[in-house]
Amino acid sequence: xxxxxxxEGIRVAHxxxxxLDVPVLGVRQGELLAVMGPNGSGKSTLLRVIGLLQxxxxxxxxxxxxxxxxxxxxxxxxxxxxxxxDPLLAAATVFDNVALGLRFRRIDGRxxxxxxxxxLDRFSIAHLGLRQARTLSxxxxxxxxxxxxxxxxxxxxxxDEPFSALDQPTREDLMNDLGRILGxxxxxxxxxxxDRAEAMVLGDRVGVLMNGRLLQVDEAAQVFRGPISEExxxxxxxxxxxxxxxxxxxxxxxxxxxxxxRVQVAQPxxxxxxxxxxxxxxxxxxxxGAPKGAGASPFNRLPARVERIVRAGAHVRVVVxxxxxxxxxxxxxxxxxxxxxxxxxxxxxFKATAPHLLRHG
Amino acid sequence: xxxxSEGLLEAVRxxxxxxxxxWRIAWLSLQVSxxxxxxxxxxxxxxxxxxxxxxxxxxxxAVSVVNTGMGLPPVVVxxxxxxxxxxxxxxxxLEILYTPLAMVLAQFIIAAPIVTGLTLAAIQQVPEPFRLxxxxxxxxxxxxxxxxxxxxxxxxxxxVMAGFGGVISEVGASLMVGGNIKGGTRVLTTAxxxxxxxxxxxxxxxxxxxxxxxxxxxxxxLTWIQQRARA
Numbered sequence: 001x002x003x004x005x006x007x008e009g010i011r012v013a014h015x016x017x018x019x020l021d022v023p024v025l026g027v028r029q030g031e032l033l034a035v036m037g038p039n040g041s042g043k044s045t046l047l048r049v050i051g052l053l054q055x056x057x058x059x060x061x062x063x064x065x066x067x068x069x070x071x072x073x074x075x076x077x078x079x080x081x082x083x084x085x086d087p088l089l090a091a092a093t094v095f096d097n098v099a100l101g102l103r104f105r106r107i108d109g110r111x112x113x114x115x116x117x118x119x120l121d122r123f124s125i126a127h128l129g130l131r132q133a134r135t136l137s138x139x140x141x142x143x144x145x146x147x148x149x150x151x152x153x154x155x156x157x158x159x160d161e162p163f164s165a166l167d168q169p170t171r172e173d174l175m176n177d178l179g180r181i182l183g184x185x186x187x188x189x190x191x192x193x194x195d196r197a198e199a200m201v202l203g204d205r206v207g208v209l210m211n212g213r214l215l216q217v218d219e220a221a222q223v224f225r226g227p228i229s230e231e232x233x234x235x236x237x238x239x240x241x242x243x244x245x246x247x248x249x250x251x252x253x254x255x256x257x258x259x260x261x262r263v264q265v266a267q268p269x270x271x272x273x274x275x276x277x278x279x280x281x282x283x284x285x286x287x288x289g290a291p292k293g294a295g296a297s298p299f300n301r302l303p304a305r306v307e308r309i310v311r312a313g314a315h316v317r318v319v320v321x322x323x324x325x326x327x328x329x330x331x332x333x334x335x336x337x338x339x340x341x342x343x344x345x346x347x348x349x350f351k352a353t354a355p356h357l358l359r360h361g
Numbered sequence: 362x363x364x365x366s367e368g369l370l371e372a373v374r375x376x377x378x379x380x381x382x383x384w385r386i387a388w389l390s391l392q393v394s395x396x397x398x399x400x401x402x403x404x405x406x407x408x409x410x411x412x413x414x415x416x417x418x419x420x421x422x423a424v425s426v427v428n429t430g431m432g433l434p435p436v437v438v439x440x441x442x443x444x445x446x447x448x449x450x451x452x453x454x455l456e457i458l459y460t461p462l463a464m465v466l467a468q469f470i471i472a473a474p475i476v477t478g479l480t481l482a483a484i485q486q487v488p489e490p491f492r493l494x495x496x497x498x499x500x501x502x503x504x505x506x507x508x509x510x511x512x513x514x515x516x517x518x519x520x521v522m523a524g525f526g527g528v529i530s531e532v533g534a535s536l537m538v539g540g541n542i543k544g545g546t547r548v549l550t551t552a553x554x555x556x557x558x559x560x561x562x563x564x565x566x567x568x569x570x571x572x573x574x575x576x577x578x579x580x581x582x583l584t585w586i587q588q589r590a591r592a
Contacts, residue, residue, distance in 0.1 A: 053493050074501055082497030084490055091512055100508075101498040152499060 002029040003065075004156050004188045005050055010059035012045050012212075020045045020056070020212045027156065030186040034203030034220070036193050038235065042212040043192035044160055050190060051158045052077045064155075078105055081149035085161040087141040089133035094125065094144050097133045101152040119147040122181060139170035146178060150187070157182075159191040163198060175201060196237055200224060208232045224280075226356050233278045233358070239317075239327040240279040246271050253352065259324030261302050264352040269359065276358040283354035284328035286318060287347045288338050299351060302326070306344045309335065322348055368566020375567050387571055390548040393461050394529040397468030401476045401524050404469075406517070409480025410506060414492075427481065430474025435467075439537030442467040446538065459540040464548070467538045468528035475527050479520030483513035518587040522580050529576055549575070 003026040012020040020042040027033050027050075037043050048054035052061065052073050061068045063076045081101060089097045095116055102112045120126040123143040128136065133144060142162060149157060162178075163171040179202050182189055192209075193199055199206050200220055207217040208227075216228045227233035230241055244256040246269040254269040255262055258277060269275050291301040304322035311317075316335050318328045326348055330340070340346070375383045412424055445451045446458040446466075457463045487509055495505040510517070532550035539546030541555060549572040556565040 048493070051497055053496055074499075077496065078499040080497075081499070082494065084494055084497070086488070086490060088488065088491050088494040090491075090508060100495075100500075104495075104499045104501070104504050148498065158497070 003027060004029055004063070005190075006062040006065075007050065008060045008062065010049055010056045010061070012042070012049065012054070013057045018212055020049065022046065022059075022214055025207070025214060025217065027188060027190055028205075029188055031204040032182060032189040032191060032202055033205050033207060033217075034191045034193060034199035035207040035209050035214075036196060036199040036235070037209035038194055041209045043194070043209055045212075046209065047082070047158050047160050047190060047192050050156075051080055051082050053082070078152075079154060080156040080158060081152050081154035082158040083142075083145050083149045083160065083162045085164050087138075087145035089136070089141055089144060089148075091134060092132070093129065094120070094131050094133050094136065095129040097144055098129075098148045098151055100148060105152065115151050116147075119151040122150075123147040123177065138166055139174060142166060142174060143177075146174075150181070150185070155188060157187050157189040159189060161193050161195075162191075164193070164195065178202070196224075196235075208235055210235065227278065228358075230276060230278075230358065233356070237280055238278040238356075239281045240277070240284075240325070242277055242324050244275055244277050246273045246275060254357070259322070261323045263300050263302075263355070265355045265357060266352040267355075267357045269357060274360055276360070278356045278358060279326070279350060279354060281317060281327045281329035283350050284326060285349040286320070286328050286330060286334075286338060286340065287349065288340075289345060289347065291347045299349060302348045304346050304348045306340055306342055306346060309340060309342060320346060320348055364562050365566060368563045369570060371563040372567035372570035375564075376571065383568070383571065385544070386547050386549055386552050386568070387575065389461065389546075390529060390550070390572070391575065393464045393535070393548060394468060394525060396465045397472055397528050398476075398521065398525045400465070400469045401472035402521065405473050405476030405520070405524070406480050406510070408473075409477040409520075410484055410510065412477070413481045413484035414506070414509075424481065427474050427478045431478045433471055433474065434533070435471055435531040435535075436533035436537065438467050438470045439534035442470065442534065442538045458538060459542060459546060461539070461546055463538040464535050464546060467534035468531065471531060471534060472524040472528045476520045476524045479523055480513075480517060483516035483520065484509055486516065487512045515587050518583050522583050525579055526576060529572070529579075 005027045007022050007025040010020060010022045011018060035043055035046060045054065049056050049061065052068060063079070068076050090100065098116045098120060099112050102115060117126070120129050123146060125140060125143050125147065128140060133141065136144060146162065163175055166174065175198065191202060203220045205217060206220045206223040208215045208223060210231060215232050216223055224236050227236050227238060233241060242258060244258045244263065246254050247257050247262065248255040249269050249271050252266055252268055254265050254267060256265055256275065256277060263277065265277065290303050302322040304320035304326065306318060307321050308319040309316060315329050316332055318330055318340060320326050320328065328348060412420065412427065442463060443458065446455065446463055447453055491512065492505055492509065495508045500508060530550065532554055535548055536551050536554065539548070539551065541547050541551040549568050553565050553568045553572070556568060
């Protein structure tokens with residue numbers, strides 16, 4: 001597949017400290033690459049380097065296969081558009097703000113009006129065209145900022161946490177609209193975010209950036225289901241991580257010793273090998289009381305005792321002891337319906353396909 | 362109180378009767394201070410923009426010099442310009458001492474740091490990511506600077522007001538480099554000093570009132586533009 005932009009040996013250093021070190025990264029035509037990482041991991045620096053807004057200390061950027069030089073920087077920059085966390089609208093009307101990029105490119109007035117009208121409409125802010133941009137709400141302002149970037153029909157759209165300053169309902173609305181529009185336009189996009197949900201919902205591929213290094217870049221589902229290291233696993237939301245010994249292995253099914261419990265995992269491993277088991281909390285289901293009868297083979301049913309119940313926004317995190325510490329995510333209603341309380345006896349269920357094994361060698 | 366009211370009445374009379382000398386002095390004041398302000402804008406806006414955006418060794422020192430310059434005592438400027446323009450001074454060959462041109466030069470030196478310093482502050486108050494955002498939308502460097510100046514236009518109008526206010530009201534430099542020559546370099550401030558020293562308080566108050574009126578009208582016009590832009 002054709003790549004729109006490629007990074008080669010990119011390093012950005014502030015004095016002795018390296019803040020970004022990306023040996024190679026390519027963004028494919030038509031994809032949305034979501035790069036996620038914690039604060040200070042180098043996400044915005046990465047985006048600025050791609051967008052030619054910051055010169056790297058070392059390395060090169062290729063756009064459509066051609067090396068970008070200082071001489072053609074502006075020409076290449078005009079084939080891209082950036083949107084930041086803060087909408088950064090100019091003190092002008094919404095229409096004039098959306099028209100900015102076209103005016104920078106010296107497009108004639110009639111075409112500007114036609115294109116701006118289309119994009120105001122697509123972001124459902126056509127009625128705000130004559131309003132002063134500084135009087136908009138946060139959600140409206142970010143819609144204007146996105147329309148302002150997309151109106152120039154960029155070959156590469158760069159989004160730097162564009163939803164993070166918005167409240168939850170506004171964020172979800174805008175994320176849905178943007179996802180739909182990008183899907184229709186097939187605009188090649190790089191989104192950086194610290195929000196796993198955003199990356200998962202919007203990303204075709206997901207990269208995990210930590211301490212300036214891209215630890216994993218893969219299909220979105222693969223990054224969340226099969227993180228390549230404990231560091232990535234923790235960042236993508238895996239909460240149960242423990243060392244286990246492989247007892248038996250037959251084909252794709254392995255039996256592990258996890259804190260004295262036999263756990264089935266649908267992943268090959270060598271008997272006697274030590275592996276690290278990763279399990280997401282939303283893959284664990286809790287039932288009241290002790291396990292009843294022998295389970296069907298692809299399921300794990302472990303007797304457990306509730307250790308802690310921690311409210312986590314719309315959900316509740318329940319930490320249980322089943323020979324090892326296991327974290328389950330349930331709803332507030334389930335806590336009531338299942339009569340969960342500290343010390344309660346429960347059965348923890350998870351499919352053999354749910355865990356992911358990190359193999360030490 | 363009698364003196365003040367008589368002075369005000371005299372001001373009204375001078376204005377209404379169209380006293381030629383008063384109108385000439387007022388017109389010269391506007392010309393000299395307007396030209397000096399205009400020149401200071403031409404120099405101060407690019408310099409302030411450069412200091413706000415560029416990073417170079419000695420920048421902090423340059424900013425300190427500008428900030429110090431914002432409070433330059435006019436008499437010091439007057440002395441400096443007189444020495445430079447004196448017949449055997451550095452620019453003595455120009456023979457412009459005791460001409461309106463010398464007054465423009467002195468007032469320019471007073472106003473330029475004010476405009477530079479306020480431009481610097483105005484541009485720095487625009488959030489730094491705004492620059493990146495403009496570049497990220499495809500602006501060239503000059504388009505980006507244009508957008509920054511546009512964003513900072515309200516505080517920059519304050520720079521114009523401060524620059525003009527600083528020079529139309531100064532007296533020391535104009536007196537020293539202009540000489541207060543009747544029909545040549547007499548402006549409202551120097552004329553006021555002269556009339557006061559002669560004990561002609563009514564005329565001095567009248568001239569001061571006209572000076573205040575001019576300052577008010579110019580600032581009122583700029584404020585109107587500023588507030589209209591904000592609305």
